[in-house]
Amino acid sequence: MQVALVGITGYAGMVLYQLLRQHPAVDEIHLYDHKLIQNEKLSEMVPAFYSDDTAVQPYDPDAIMADNQLVFFATSAGVTSKLSQPYIKADFPVIDLSGDLRLNDEAQYQRWYHKPSAPAQALNQAYYGLADFHSAHGQNYVANPGCYATATLLGLAPLVKLDLIDPDSIIVDAKSGTSGAGKKPAQSTHFTQANDNLQIYKPNQHQHIPEIMLELQRWNGDVKAIEFMTTLIPITRGIMSTIYAKVKPGVDAAKIDEAYHQIYDDKLFVHYSGEHLPDIKQVVGTNNCHIGVVYNPTTHTVMADSVIDNLLKGAAGQAVQNFNQMFNYQESSGLELQTFLP
Amino acid sequence: MQVALVGITGYAGMVLYQLLRQHPAVDEIHLYDHKLIQNEKLSEMVPAFYSDDTAVQPYDPDAIMADNQLVFFATSAGVTSKLSQPYIKADFPVIDLSGDLRLNDEAQYQRWYHKPSAPAQALNQAYYGLADFHSAHGQNYVANPGCYATATLLGLAPLVKLDLIDPDSIIVDAKSGTSGAGKKPAQSTHFTQANDNLQIYKPNQHQHIPEIMLELQRWNGDVKAIEFMTTLIPITRGIMSTIYAKVKPGVDAAKIDEAYHQIYDDKLFVHYSGEHLPDIKQVVGTNNCHIGVVYNPTTHTVMADSVIDNLLKGAAGQAVQNFNQMFNYQESSGLELQTFLP
Amino acid sequence: MQVALVGITGYAGMVLYQLLRQHPAVDEIHLYDHKLIQNEKLSEMVPAFYSDDTAVQPYDPDAIMADNQLVFFATSAGVTSKLSQPYIKADFPVIDLSGDLRLNDEAQYQRWYHKPSAPAQALNQAYYGLADFHSAHGQNYVANPGCYATATLLGLAPLVKLDLIDPDSIIVDAKSGTSGAGKKPAQSTHFTQANDNLQIYKPNQHQHIPEIMLELQRWNGDVKAIEFMTTLIPITRGIMSTIYAKVKPGVDAAKIDEAYHQIYDDKLFVHYSGEHLPDIKQVVGTNNCHIGVVYNPTTHTVMADSVIDNLLKGAAGQAVQNFNQMFNYQESSGLELQTFLP
Amino acid sequence: MQVALVGITGYAGMVLYQLLRQHPAVDEIHLYDHKLIQNEKLSEMVPAFYSDDTAVQPYDPDAIMADNQLVFFATSAGVTSKLSQPYIKADFPVIDLSGDLRLNDEAQYQRWYHKPSAPAQALNQAYYGLADFHSAHGQNYVANPGCYATATLLGLAPLVKLDLIDPDSIIVDAKSGTSGAGKKPAQSTHFTQANDNLQIYKPNQHQHIPEIMLELQRWNGDVKAIEFMTTLIPITRGIMSTIYAKVKPGVDAAKIDEAYHQIYDDKLFVHYSGEHLPDIKQVVGTNNCHIGVVYNPTTHTVMADSVIDNLLKGAAGQAVQNFNQMFNYQESSGLELQTFLP
Incomplete structure (x- = not known):
């Protein structure tokens, strides 16, 4: 070949x-x-x-x-x-x-x-x-x-496919290392500027938003829009997509856990780790996505932490x-x- | 003295x-x-x-x-x-x-x-x-x-005091450098572990949550709980508190902008910069809090980016x-x- | 097996x-x-x-x-x-x-x-x-x-084995990332202390010195001592051993180049790159040692830049x-x- | 004014x-x-x-x-x-x-x-x-x-002015953060390239060499040339100039110590700390130069560690x-x- x-x-x-x-x-x-x-x-x-x-x-x-x-x-x-x-x-x-x-x-x-x-x-x-x-x-x-799209879609899939969340409540706070911004030097990725810094950029304007929306709507037509923030982090490789959503009435931690197991237990490259929240080092160097999920019954909010190596x-x-x-x-x-x- | x-x-x-x-x-x-x-x-x-x-x-x-x-x-x-x-x-x-x-x-x-x-x-x-x-x-x-409490309360104050948001919808995705974790060496702040990494810790369990709640409730009794995530970032100093909330009906970008001006225009150490989203370097070394705000009319969500030097x-x-x-x-x-x- | x-x-x-x-x-x-x-x-x-x-x-x-x-x-x-x-x-x-x-x-x-x-x-x-x-x-x-020993010995080998340098003139300025200091947390490898910092430690006292001396003396009995400094650098993985020595009379850039080729051209894991000075990223993730060499005829000094992944x-x-x-x-x-x- | x-x-x-x-x-x-x-x-x-x-x-x-x-x-x-x-x-x-x-x-x-x-x-x-x-x-x-010139000259002054070292033996291994390379984005200071990396650049060709030589020769006409290496380090601010030289016969640790005291005890912005080797954090944010010195009687080599904030x-x-x-x-x-x- x-x-x-x-x-x-x-x-x-x-x-x-x-x-x-x-x-x-x-x-x-x-x-x-x-x-x-x-x-x-x-x-x-x-x-x-x-x-x-x-x-x-x-x-x-x-x-x-x-x-x-x-x-x-x-x-x-x-x-x-x-x-x-x-x-x-x-x-x-x-x-x-x-x-x-x-x-x-x-x-x-x-x-x-x-x-x-x-x-x-x-x-x-x-x-x-x-x-x-x-x-x-x-x-x-x-x-x-896209890299943000992959981390976000994999983090959201069980919640959206199995219809566990209020479709109007999705908020994604995504963080990326500088290699995601490409090789061309720029002020925002100059070491002097990026080091010791966090920089939010393209608020609700990142070009990965429409591909995320297309796939989400294939899964569940009720999802009409998401809030999507991207922050540049002083690391070379890796994305963490922190995802928040309000659950639907009757959904609890057990149902959420079951959903992630159902969707991911047979997938080779996606690892669901329950309430263990993966850090970025867990996946850098691999083709894996690791996902941890915490449900807060007081706020009725589920938080999914989805990490990938943006270049793999x-x-x-x-x-x-x-x-x-x-x-x-x-x-x-x-x-x-x-x-x-x- | x-x-x-x-x-x-x-x-x-x-x-x-x-x-x-x-x-x-x-x-x-x-x-x-x-x-x-x-x-x-x-x-x-x-x-x-x-x-x-x-x-x-x-x-x-x-x-x-x-x-x-x-x-x-x-x-x-x-x-x-x-x-x-x-x-x-x-x-x-x-x-x-x-x-x-x-x-x-x-x-x-x-x-x-x-x-x-x-x-x-x-x-x-x-x-x-x-x-x-x-x-x-x-x-x-x-x-x-506390450091997280300060960044978060200053970021939320105009929204909560002037009653612009759904009190059940507050989500805080807060990020801190390692100096916030104190001087005592630990695995999570070991350079080898913290560098090139993002680590979520104490999900909804950070000890600054109750002091935030106390102050929020002094301002607006309708706020009963918040979703509060803390992520350790590979920087020495600085906190970015990224705050999300759904606005109340009738609230738009202009009203939000007005609220931040009303609350902060006369404050020496808090600088509201409109839609300019401050990065952490803007405040490190100072006693300032800088706040930028973006309203997304599609999701009816306001995002406030509040940054401080955690040690100042x-x-x-x-x-x-x-x-x-x-x-x-x-x-x-x-x-x-x-x-x-x- | x-x-x-x-x-x-x-x-x-x-x-x-x-x-x-x-x-x-x-x-x-x-x-x-x-x-x-x-x-x-x-x-x-x-x-x-x-x-x-x-x-x-x-x-x-x-x-x-x-x-x-x-x-x-x-x-x-x-x-x-x-x-x-x-x-x-x-x-x-x-x-x-x-x-x-x-x-x-x-x-x-x-x-x-x-x-x-x-x-x-x-x-x-x-x-x-x-x-x-x-x-x-x-x-x-x-x-x-040891990691420092490997980078230093590979960098020095052609010069010492082929007797090209004054045996009393060897100076090694070695730099290491924090993973070389082990997993046990300590003040010097606390992110807050190591980040944005360079720290010289154990001047002429690093425990890899005696194993370097043993091997050097097996190669060339004239080498009696070396100056050996170790600096902790804010990177996770990698060692750069910067080696200086005065050449013997009659030695020039061509002879030095020939020596490195002679010793390394047939070695699988050591790559000699002439005057191209390798950076640490060239070897991280591999079992390779890359070596670049610059000779300064004004000071009669040869400088070898030898880099390895300290953990590989x-x-x-x-x-x-x-x-x-x-x-x-x-x-x-x-x-x-x-x-x-x- | x-x-x-x-x-x-x-x-x-x-x-x-x-x-x-x-x-x-x-x-x-x-x-x-x-x-x-x-x-x-x-x-x-x-x-x-x-x-x-x-x-x-x-x-x-x-x-x-x-x-x-x-x-x-x-x-x-x-x-x-x-x-x-x-x-x-x-x-x-x-x-x-x-x-x-x-x-x-x-x-x-x-x-x-x-x-x-x-x-x-x-x-x-x-x-x-x-x-x-x-x-x-x-x-x-x-x-x-220049920044490198300042750190190097202050580190060398007592040795050169008081004629304690072999004038042909000076080797400077200088390390700088990325702010020294200026604000214009470039490949070598792109975060993705500079982070987790050490990069030697301009070996013996840095433009601060001639100003160092001019001043050294004003101090001591015997110094004809120096070996001068510059390494780019993943920090924002700070220079460490690590200086090596062979001492003249009869010079020992006490004489070196005395020389540094003689030259620096009355200087407001230069702090000599004896065998305590300053790290870069000691001076960042100030107009100070801190210098520590270690003499190795086995190699007859003095090492001076001179640190400054390159921008101050x-x-x-x-x-x-x-x-x-x-x-x-x-x-x-x-x-x-x-x-x-x-």
Whole structure:
């Protein structure tokens, strides 16, 4: 199996490349970059890989389809929205880690991403690959979910699917490390600014909100909106999504516990730990999501603490999980990772 | 003016000592420690002050009252609860930075602090010194508020006092740096564990909850309970209290904005910045609380972002503010501090 | 192959356990703890492994030898010095990650470790397993090198072995993250103290100095002493050993470069990168040592920058490397790790 | 007293502005920026000062000289080199925090700063204001020393001035926090890259080397060169300069101790602490330099640990110290700062 990877210079691409190098079914990884006009060495393009002289090739869809059986895009928003045609036409397998194919409506994309969307045909064709809930087998055009979306949807799923909460009461206080903001240097992720600091950003405006809403509404049409805050935390990797909701009358701690068990006991990569509230270190380095839940009978509020590694389960790891599903590989292929402890 | 300080070995005591050294009305600071049986040099007791050979004296209430006009206690919970008698009897001014005098009920203290409370007389005598809302002038026995309590109460005050929110809907997602957990080493604050991590702790069990409830109920009897989560963040100093509530019918962004202006425009140490959401660096090194507020009309939810330096406004700074009020000094005496930027 | 691991509660033990779980030749890992008197669950003993209910058994040398083919000790200094007898007597394979067997002289151990040494017989029997330089094959009693020692020896080897430097001029300015200081909480590794700080400790007194000297003298008898400073850095994992020495007359940049190539070009886990100076992130998560070297012709000084992950190459990784050598497994078995990027 | 400040958008300018606001002799601070063409509010230009609406004016030397008695430049290298003429001509007091006036040779500047130097006249006119060693009184054109230079020169002074060390043996392993690298975002100071990392940069090429050499040679002509390494550390503020040198025959610990006492016992802002090795937290927030020294008789090597706050003693604090000297204010005016503890 030969796979193509476009976008090795970003964090998600770097991590995906490392995963694919250890994937038992992947024989060769071909790297492409849409800014190149001739081959360049990986060691020159990404200093962190200074001992790896693999060639990075200019982006060329024909070459990609000729030399590979699938292409991963780990590019920024706004790139794959313009590149969909040849792959759709050829029905060639794509996994896109950017947000470009996650929404199904051109106007919505424009509103949240502030740039033109992919053509409607591409948006309609795309499949939202929340890998722990539905299999990408049979899909050829997979939109890999966003990091905040993954942590939040996995934390909310039992409550929403089993209709345990007031659908108007969902509040998400999500925290992310700086690698989630990408590799391009900026004031907010300058060490001097980010260190010893907490910074709320994009209040109720984060571009992962609409993909969360789409999936929640597939699960339960009563959910019309959520409150969604994102805070930048001085850590490199990891997301904690702290989720609050009022329960419906008659719901108690036992019913909530049962719901999480029901939904997650058979899922390989989601671990429900009851009232044990996971910290971020529990999952960094792995494709796991850990979830702890506390119910407060005085306020009738359930709090779910859902943690993931934003670059693995929130990006490259889930992409490999989707890849495994598409090609019927074992679910854990290439994902037998150990928590990065301590 | 001579002042006594008991508890120089903890973080709040260290910071308070530094503030008092620069206070224009304070001529001498006498240090006492209840673990000593003879004088010891500060440089020996607190390595961080290795160039300061000031004597630390054994704790002795008679000596304290003879040589000073006021005593600050910057001791752990469970210390001042046992030491109240002589000061109350002598009507000698006390400012207590611990939680021992903040509640007015013995059973409540026992429940939240897991140790015996101060005598009922002491609890009743004590005055809760939330310095930006009521003056400690005329008070002799001041309980200095907790750090989480200060950030949360200041963030909530306009909403609760002016009755803008559903009293059953308050959710507080509060984040604190490690200095709030005290100087005693522990697994959760070990650098190896705290770095690159977020750790939720004491869910709905933090001991600052009851003092918040007491003050909220003084402001608005309709508030019966709050959801209160505390997360340990890898920063040294600072608290961000992110507060969510559903507004009452008819309340909109303009009314909320007006309320914050009404309550805070004349307050020296509280700065309301509208929709500009303050980060923690804005206040570290100062006695200020900065508050930004965003209203989401879709979810009818108001979010307030309230930040303080936990060791200043959340401890030593507010103690000096109470001290200034008690003795009718200028409000900013000893508190003309600059934000620790960048 | 069954292996025993004593000391799962410390950082090196935790990481070793994770490596062994993925080692293709290891069928079962039996955990033992010398503080237990009956079996306990790993999830109870080490909260970080809360989803792993593997039994930890009380320490019992007979059981260990009956049920396993080798024992790893990842215990603190002072433990294995008392436990050597049964294994030596039975000629049972041991890999000891503590410092107890690294020196060959009882008085030296006592001087640097401030506690009684292992019996002389054990010290003499022990083999110093600097795995990139000599194979542990045929050895049964292996002392795994210290983290600072590994980074420093690998950085110095070409200069010392090929006699390129003035033997009296070696200065090592070594920096370590806090995980090197162990899991027991202490003031110096309290987040509040370690964060935003650099702390020099044990100047010229670090217990890894004598094992470095022993190995250097095996390589080149002219080296009589080194200057060795250790600084605690606010990072979780990683060591950078910055090494300075005056070169001998006639030595220039080309000769130095040639020496590093000569020594390291065929070594799997040591990567010499010429004048590219590796940062710590290059090696964290792997068993690699990366070394960059700059020669300053004005000061006749060579500077080597040697970086490792203190818990892998500096502890558990090198232990697995020694294990592979002892049992003739492939050198990279269980060590095909990816750099933890970004 | 009215003072002008050019360069409020950088870190040194931000800190200098805060110091000047509390300086008892400064009545007004006028802000200027050479990128403006009309007035702008400080709150707009520097988000960290969002509650300060002070006007920032376009750069205009005539206005500056008309409205002020002195101008501080806190601009990047390459700015003041072009702006010297009007001030020199008018003999108007200047304190320049950039490196543009620190060297006395055009070619040297060009070599180390990679840009054209100030005119020779300006270089000759400029006075190197190492404030703890010589007074700027009577000087009108002051080059404020660099941060690395200050920490290193203060650490070395007693050894070099009193001729205690082999002049060819000086090795400086200097570590700096990210604020020293300036406010402009870059890959090396991106939080994701800098956190959990150590990065050596500009080996023997740092632009502070030539100013260090100039001052050392004024003190002791035998010093011809130094080895000088700079490592970027994941902290916001602070420099630790770890200095090594071989002593001359006959020099021992007592003589070294005596030398440091002789040089520093009467200096207000330099604190020599003997064998107590200061950590960075001891000085952050102050204009102090703390120095600890350990002599190793086995290697005949002295190690000095010199720490400063790079933005205060290494920039804005020393600028105020020079200002105080120029105008005969008390040495500590505006610099009565407390260590930022814990």
